[in-house]
Amino acid sequence: MAPALPDGDPAPDDGALPDSATRDAASRGFGIYLHVPFCTVRCGYCDFNTYTASELGGGASQRAYADTALREVELASRVLADAGMPARPVSTVFVGGGTPTVLPADDLVRMLDGVRGAWGLAPGAEVTTEANPDSVTPESLARLADAGFTRVSFGMQSAVPHVLATLERTHDPRRIPAVVRWAQDAGLAVSLDLIYGTPGESVDDWRASLDAVLATGVDHVSAYGLVVEQGTKMAAQVRRGDLPLPAEDDQALKYEIADAALGAAGLHWYEVSNWARTPEQACRHNLAYWRGHDWWGIGPGAHSHVGGVRWWNVKHPRAYAARLEAGLSPAAGRETLDPQAVQLERVLLGVRLSEGLPLDAVSPRARHEVAGLVADGLLDGRAALGADGAAARALLTLRGRLLADAVVRTLTD
Template identity: 60%
Template sequence: MPSALPDGDEAPEDGALPESALHGLGRRPFGVYVHVPFCATRCGYCDFNTYTASELSPGSPSSWLAAVHRELALAAEVLGTPPAADTVFVGGGTPSLLGAAPLTEILSAIRETVGLAPDAEVTTESNPESTSPEFFEALREAGYTRISLGMQSAAPHVLSVLDRVHTPGRPTEAAREARRAGFDHVNLDLIYGTPGETPDDLTRSLDAVLEAGVDHVSAYALIVEQGTALARRIARGDLPHPDDDVLADRYEQVDEALSSAGLHWYEVSNWASEPKAWCQHNMGYWHGADWWGVGPGAHSHVGGVRWWNVKHPARHAALLAGGRSPAAARETLTAEDRHLERVMLELRLVDGLPVDVLPVEAQAEARRAADEGLLDEAALAGVNGRFGRCVLTRRGRLLADAVVRRLT
């Protein structure tokens, strides 16, 4: 949940959506995202909308939870007859800091307001240091189906550069605890390309992930976000800026190791053992589905209307307590906007983008990209007379942004 909010149009105080946005509601996948804005410490690379205890008033967690209840009630009112959520994702911040009881309460509130599909995927992010076997057991009993753990690296010096406070072996042990508690779907997050990380460091991290027996891995190149402590250290010359060629080498190392172990890419930064292990909530984002984002700074999208909440937990809670929507602003996507986002997001997926959604000149550009080894030639050709799909090769994944620009 990035800390900077975009500009937009004024959002109505009651949160009402135009009839055009509500048309077809329920025929599209629907998800609920809940943003937990609390962290024990601030990681040096992170620019998400999060706050430590020293930055908030003592009652912030309880007022935040009350605001979550109110915003879910608002969602049910605005949506009319809301579709039962196919997916729920509790992210942050550090949701596990709340403990199992508030996370259980949040899921119960979702069931009672917008509703929850019987086979819904329900994920929470967790910091390994704030979890335990009892924590996972309580979440599994409450109805959570998926756990995502922040690991980042197994190398102590890399964790130190990132300002991560967990011990190197704790994430993999937490993953095993989650599996023993009955979670079939467990993800570990990695960050590669941190200054000072060597290929051997990354190999040890990948080996640890694979030994943990998880069915999903997310691996992200380190991005230096302006305004973060990491950006200031690099600006002072204390650390070198991540090198693009090194990041490409690290990505290939990740892809090779995970693929060889049976975890295959399904999105540029995500690998899974089988389609059942894919993060369905994120698939909704990538396919332009509907979702309601609950919490300070959370973004939402319903039927081509996108809005985002005010950032600060106190302001978010105050607006809802006063009977007002916490939306800071919103925008209505044009047909051109939606096409651009479809190309940008679906191209990142293993199933790719249908060629026939591209204009003729972009289709010709896709063929040139295939000739250059950026798109899979067989997928582009199609089968049995059907239109093909634009599917990135490994080299294309490294240059995904450039391929998007060529096709739009």
């Protein structure tokens, strides 16, 4: 079950933005997130806003979804123009889910064409889709590449059958090298996503998954520690004792193993859970989130942020379609971030990046805590001192990455 939407202020039915949202807009990047809320099977650990065919009910369908999403693209274009937002081509597009590639490739292409028609794509724009390994063919990947997609992120999660079975993933891990090759042959950059800390996953299992990833030669890897979210099937299994949680230090050990293996293979961390072979191969769309740029989220449950105003759409595809068909914004609520919230988010997100967080971004009280964080091995001492003429910054060590939440708590008021 997807988590409840946050509390907030009522969102206007026409989606209009306050004048403050346009301030300094030209200095910020602009991206589009397209949420496709459909999956063939709901995985037991998943709490994303996704639906299988049996969960949808009347009034919503995969067949009509592209047209529905394009209505929100039109709304977004109109709202930004009415707000006097300077014309900005889209720097990044990310199609996520769910499993976007359960839709026909032509539907994904039509959605991208709608974005291109509304704002244009910046030269060299990054256009990514997520995909399951069993939801693509050589032909579908070639169709996406020909239409302007530049990147695909496959939800591999593990190379070990019993781990995939616990996660309720449906693909055959032996298919991974083939889908990577198909995507690369089509001219797409490829990222592989992994999950570590699944109940029953041994250290040897985790090493086998990393070895399988590195054997493909991909240039980007994401690795996330499993979080058992309340309300999911897996949480119920854990509560009943059907699935034993790993030992407390299991995820920390596996993170260290991943960082060492990926680093030895020439992939470098640029965010706590992400590694790329070069800075150019980092996911620019996600970097835009972490750097506080603007994005409009299209789709049920999608979140948006423009100029310090954040809003979120109604969750169910049926309610989302109904509002757009009635000519209304699908937004369920919104908030305008005050300076304290902006500051908190800058620290919360910025400290996770390998570029580090400038120490002038934290309060004087927090700066007094930096020496202690260095002494505890959580922050890099040379970076904190501004060695080699660089600006002083909070840069996580490997241990600091394992305890990033504790560092953030210390650096915020």
